[in-house]
Amino acid sequence: MWCQGEVIGRIHWHDHLFSLKIKADIAPFQAGQFVKLAHVVGEKRIARAYSMINAPDDPELELLITHVQGGQLSSHLARLQLGDKIAVSTRATGFMVLSELPKARDLWMMATGSGVSPYLSMLRQGDLWQQFERVYFVYGVRHTQDLAYADELERWQQTHPFHWLPCVTREPDFNGITQRIPEALLSGSLEESLGAVIAAPTSHVLLCGNPDFIKATTVILKEKQLTKHLRRAPGQISVEKYW
Numbered sequence: 001m002w003c004q005g006e007v008i009g010r011i012h013w014h015d016h017l018f019s020l021k022i023k024a025d026i027a028p029f030q031a032g033q034f035v036k037l038a039h040v041v042g043e044k045r046i047a048r049a050y051s052m053i054n055a056p057d058d059p060e061l062e063l064l065i066t067h068v069q070g071g072q073l074s075s076h077l078a079r080l081q082l083g084d085k086i087a088v089s090t091r092a093t094g095f096m097v098l099s100e101l102p103k104a105r106d107l108w109m110m111a112t113g114s115g116v117s118p119y120l121s122m123l124r125q126g127d128l129w130q131q132f133e134r135v136y137f138v139y140g141v142r143h144t145q146d147l148a149y150a151d152e153l154e155r156w157q158q159t160h161p162f163h164w165l166p167c168v169t170r171e172p173d174f175n176g177i178t179q180r181i182p183e184a185l186l187s188g189s190l191e192e193s194l195g196a197v198i199a200a201p202t203s204h205v206l207l208c209g210n211p212d213f214i215k216a217t218t219v220i221l222k223e224k225q226l227t228k229h230l231r232r233a234p235g236q237i238s239v240e241k242y243w
């Protein structure tokens with residue numbers, strides 16, 4: 001089922017990254033879930049998934065969108081202006097939600113690019129503080145300009161047991177981690193920078209974004225004795241692949 005959404009806000013992060021705020025009458029959802037946006041071209045509906053950043057009780061949908069060069073739908077979304085209409089699925093879906101996660105002391109949120117969206121929704125919603133004592137947020141991007149919502153992450157860091165770490169891979173002069181997330185994990189620099197250790201008895205790890213990043217990181221986490229989390233076999237790794 002689809003409803004008609006209206007663009008009511010837009011943040012321009014840079015030429016290939018933007019956020020849209022959309023007014024749309026969708027069913028209640030859980031932080032971490034995604035809706036579909038669609039655009040009809042001729043006879044064909046081009047529909048793609050986008051994770052909410054807004055908390056479920058915020059009626060304005062907020063989405064962070066990478067403009068993939070030549071991408072069919074993201075190129076259309078990149079052209080939308082205030083007042084423009086866009087089809088939105090009325091039901092959100094997705095299993096990377098807090099109610100699916102087992103209790104653990106530490107929650108590790110790791111993402112590349114726009115894969116941070118589900119985590120921002122969980123932070124804004126706030127229930128995660130009943131489930132976890134500490135939250136570590138690892139944000140892998142090509143350039144510092146890709147670090148959307150960094151100001152908000154700084155604020156969470158000042159007010160909660162929350163620590164975030166950017167890994168910026170295409171700026172050799174970046175004053176911080178310049179390795180990809182899996183490499184930073186393997187070298188130990190990721191845990192050292194955060195002053196924390198990922199271990200099966202204490203940690204749950206969320207991975208979201210680039211599928212190759214998820215694959216490489218999962219291999220390393222499995223070497224640390226963490227396993228994929230399934231309803232029938234609880235583990236410590238939950239993933240959301242964006243393509």
Ligand SMILES: Cc1cc2nc3c(=O)[nH]c(=O)nc-3n(C[C@H](O)[C@H](O)[C@H](O)COP(=O)(O)OP(=O)(O)OC[C@H]3O[C@@H](n4cnc5c(N)ncnc54)[C@H](O)[C@@H]3O)c2cc1C
Nearest residue numbers: 048049050051064065066068071072073074114117242243
């Ligand atoms: C569950 C889920 C949630 C998603 N949430 C988001 C989101 O919140 N924000 C978002 O920008 N995208 C998100 N995506 C990806 C999104 O659905 C589209 O695939 C993306 O916008 C490209 O669509 P397109 O039609 O422009 O490109 P297409 O013409 O379909 O080209 C697809 C190609 O674009 C690349 N690509 C796709 N998504 C991304 C991305 N996010 N970053 C970099 N490269 C990408 C890949 O190489 C992929 O093969 C999500 C995908 C899934 C499955």
Ligand SMILES: NC(=O)c1ccc[n+]([C@@H]2O[C@H](COP(=O)([O-])OP(=O)(O)OC[C@H]3O[C@@H](n4cnc5c(N)ncnc54)[C@H](OP(=O)(O)O)[C@@H]3O)[C@@H](O)[C@H]2O)c1
Nearest residue numbers: 016067068069112113114140141142169180210212213216
């Ligand atoms: N980000 C930009 O400034 C920019 C500019 C032009 C176009 N675009 C568009 O945006 C899309 C890319 O978006 P993006 O930069 O958000 O996503 P991305 O290419 O997935 O890169 C995000 C982060 O993931 C890392 N990564 C890539 N492959 C990995 C792997 N196999 N294992 C571990 N980490 C991996 C990247 O490292 P590496 O840097 O080492 O790859 C980078 O740090 C492109 O398709 C393009 O259309 C973006």
